Amino acid sequence: MKVLISAHTLDYSGVPTYTFTLYNELKKRGHDVYVYSPNGGPFEKEMITFKSMKGVKTPDVFIGQCRDCTEKVAELFPSVPKIFISHGTITVHEEPPSANIDYYVAVNETVVGNLVRLGVEGRNIALIRDFIDTDEFSPRTPVSSKLSSVLYISNRRKGRAYMAVMQACRRLGVRFNAIGAPHGSVRQVSDAINEVDLVVSIGRGILEGMACGRAVISFDRSVVDGCTCGDGYLTRKAYEQSKHENFTGRTSGRVMNTLDMINEMERYVAGDGLINRSLAVDHHDVRKGVDSLLSIVKKL
Numbered sequence: 001m002k003v004l005i006s007a008h009t010l011d012y013s014g015v016p017t018y019t020f021t022l023y024n025e026l027k028k029r030g031h032d033v034y035v036y037s038p039n040g041g042p043f044e045k046e047m048i049t050f051k052s053m054k055g056v057k058t059p060d061v062f063i064g065q066c067r068d069c070t071e072k073v074a075e076l077f078p079s080v081p082k083i084f085i086s087h088g089t090i091t092v093h094e095e096p097p098s099a100n101i102d103y104y105v106a107v108n109e110t111v112v113g114n115l116v117r118l119g120v121e122g123r124n125i126a127l128i129r130d131f132i133d134t135d136e137f138s139p140r141t142p143v144s145s146k147l148s149s150v151l152y153i154s155n156r157r158k159g160r161a162y163m164a165v166m167q168a169c170r171r172l173g174v175r176f177n178a179i180g181a182p183h184g185s186v187r188q189v190s191d192a193i194n195e196v197d198l199v200v201s202i203g204r205g206i207l208e209g210m211a212c213g214r215a216v217i218s219f220d221r222s223v224v225d226g227c228t229c230g231d232g233y234l235t236r237k238a239y240e241q242s243k244h245e246n247f248t249g250r251t252s253g254r255v256m257n258t259l260d261m262i263n264e265m266e267r268y269v270a271g272d273g274l275i276n277r278s279l280a281v282d283h284h285d286v287r288k289g290v291d292s293l294l295s296i297v298k299k300l
Helices: 014-028 042-046 067-076 109-117 160-172 189-193 204-211 236-245 258-265 272-283 286-299
Strands: 002-006 032-036 061-064 082-086 103-106 125-127 149-153 175-179 198-201 215-221 228-233
Touching: 002 014, 002 067, 014 032, 014 042, 014 204, 014 286, 061 067, 067 082, 082 109, 082 286, 103 109, 103 286, 109 125, 109 236, 149 160, 149 189, 149 204, 160 175, 160 215, 160 228, 160 258, 175 189, 189 204, 198 204, 204 215, 204 272, 215 258, 215 272, 228 236, 228 258, 236 272
Parallel strands: 002 032, 002 061, 061 082, 082 103, 103 125, 149 175, 149 198, 198 215
Antiparallel strands: 215 228
16 A cells, blocks of 8 residues: 655654654555655655655555645645544644545544544544554663663753753752753664663653653643643553643643652652553554554545
């Protein structure tokens, strides 16, 4: 099957890494996959990509991401079955396209609600949680019985959130490292995660940390109001609440400072990493996600 996917950009941020994960799983299953991304990025070297739709062959199915990109492709291939994946509720890129979309996919409950609010019928929406490759992101090194190292994963510029995590680590006497756009992007994120005991992040960074068998703290600068907030240290119970907003901190709206971060880090239990790994495999594995996605394609 020929599958065309769209993505606004292919840098090392959330939607592009989701695109890369989806692309690889479809390729493993023998599908002919290619990506339209007008802005490109580092991932374009690892996939079959196009920055222009000129000459792109007609697919059997189109999986759209980013409203503008989806509208452009939909106009070129009006008779091709179309699925639109919405990853959030903040930017216009995640809003329903003004095109004939056959089915919508939302990565969490809040996105489902947002699509309905914007006029999409609930019966045309499937909830398929944000997924990652749990083989690539897996525990390869043991964690310490007592917290000794922390990794902060963020594409936000250095500011209060970065300082809160760094200062908390300094006061607790634990090793601190940061990766992401302002701190130095790393291609092999799983390697960096396997070097620490605990990961501080939001979104996919949380899932990657969980899949690697690490304890995690939901915390970063909010794109909504600029506050440094999060859902804090994730236990199994906290995971069930935080997943509704993809671990972005908007569930609790809890603003945290350095002292709060110290308190969260002091909740560290080495065994929580095993629980997190189990949750990631059960609910966020790419194979299960693509199974669900292909079942929609089969219906269409």
